[in-house]
Amino acid sequence: MTRIEDVARLAGVSTATVSRALRGLPTVSETTRSRVLLAAEQLDYSASPSASRLAGGKTGTVAVIVPRITPWFVGAVVEAAEEVLHRAGYELLLYNIGGREHARHRLLHRANLPKRVDAVMLVATPMGADDLATIASLALPGVTVSSGTVVPGWPSIRIDDRAAGRTATEHLLGLGHRRIACIWGDPADEYAHPAHLERRRGYQEALNALGMLPEPRLSVENRADAEGGRLATEELLSRGDPPTAIFASCDEMAMGAVNALRTAGVRVPQEVSVVGIDNHDLAGAFGLSTVAQPAAEQGQLAAGTLLGPLAGRSRTDGELTPVILPTWLVARDSTGPPRED
Template sequence: MTGIVDVAARAGVSVATVSRALRGLPGVSPATRAAVQAVAAELGYVASPSAAGLPTGRTGAVGVVSPVARGWYFSAIAEGAQEAFSAVGYDVLRYGLADVETQRRRVVDTHLLRKRVDALVVLSLPLTPDEVRALLAMQRPVIAIGPVMPGIQTVRIDDVEVGRSATRHLVELGHRRIGFVGGDPHDHLGFPVAPDRKQGYQEVLGEVGVEPDPKLTVGGKFLAESGVEAYAEFKRRGPLPTAVFAVSDEIAMGLIHAARSDGVRVPEDMSVVGVDDHDLSWLFGLTTVAQPVRKQGRIAALALLDRLRGGDTGNEVTTVPTQLKVRATTAPPGAPSSTRQSAPGTDGAGHGPPPGLPDDDEDQVSIP
């Protein structure tokens, strides 16, 4: 089997030069790079991340650690990051944590990560002070997307303001009996998003003199199934809220599906607001607090690439703005269909055309 030594011998250069040439690293003239690439193609040699890193001390890979591997939000963030990393030849290795402490220790293993990645993206995972110190001791660039942790550069949205924005919209429509769905009671990782959004929800209710009713709060994971279960729980507790703030679009979609299947009209009988602007939210005409998910992944990736090139961005925190998008699932309490609110650029039902690209791709982040 052809190896890097064979390519170096045929091209008449060192193994380190072959590695730099094939990984797109500096220090190789254009002529030499072209010659090495031609020999590699002739011999059928493809550099693996681990082998290519031996002469240079780099693996050519970046790790992305998240609480779970599946889910639209995590996939979209990783997609945005991978777009930037792939453009300059980096591979992306994804690690999902199970809800057990032993798995967490295995994945946040600095000895393992040091061998496999040149940098690390920590996605929506609050680390302990000991974990932060261990990761920083790796001497690898680390960036977080989500919770702010001392010593780590972060890209985030203001989740308290997200909760305020969604609830304020419902309050301004005249709703006071407003339900809240989100917050997994079995979460062992300290996922901070739902509690922060709930804080914003409670603050706005307090501003209009409404005491939050525990009967109107239902826990749930960031899944459509949780929305279905939440509707059943609201119905069991009764009477139904006139509006619901769900901490994700996926929960909101499940809630809307369950309500409509039960003969409850949305928004005439119950308004619903979600968060994210999920790729399929337009199908439901869903009012949502939109966040640029893929863009956050790109911003984090570009910051890490800058640090890998020797740049120093310190421990800065970048807060990305969110935007309330009013579509067809919210209206004043008991409003007839004619009073439904539509977002600009949508039809009368609040539905827009199938998007060519997600909205957060409208404001592209350039990749050097």
């Protein structure tokens, strides 16, 4: 491994000058800089990250914290953020804290985040009060993406989940449906993502706006995935007097619902319509009507937000208004007018 000293010797300058020249600091004459660059090139030199970090105090790394990796939304956000970050020369340390309490605890208490990274990005990861306090004590810059909870001092990027729920429900109402069920995800445990709750609230608001009251028996809660959607829908069907339409709080659940209906011999959308939220990668192939949210844009924006603080620019400490990205209806084949009885 060639060291900075080798480059300094070859270029005939001090190591301090090599360091400055290679990092593009302005206090180096052009002729010196080019000499250094040439020498570094010849020796195929690049600085040791560990040494730079120890001496400079910056890690050039950001921690991306996710609750899972496989869900479509998480993957899309991380993928987009990764590109922005790497393009800007930063590394991405991935932490999946999942449902595993010890993983969350280890990350927050033992991982020593401030010594490992310069910034943190929280994707779809709600935090309890305890965790929020811990994070605040880290004094790292950060950003949250669709995380339900807001970290004081960090920008937040998200959609308006309640509005998305309203849009989905209004789509069904507009088609003429009046018996609309809601299947929604994530039971209310400590780390449940509030998005589903919000979306359900949107559903209720849309009904209320028409003077309707959501029927408790038309509301079923289950896991926020396809399997949960299937189970919730089976439960719904077992209760008798089925709805003419189902609003699901995410596309995975909606797909499970469509599957359960077809399995039960119920035609979609002729007998029952289904609408979800997200515009999952496979929603198109599924023919699923949904309310789309821009996932990649959220990842890009979030990463972009970090670039300033990473470069040392302290954030404008003004009040941080959340960035709320638009959602929009994408009507496909899983919704239609209710059957004429």
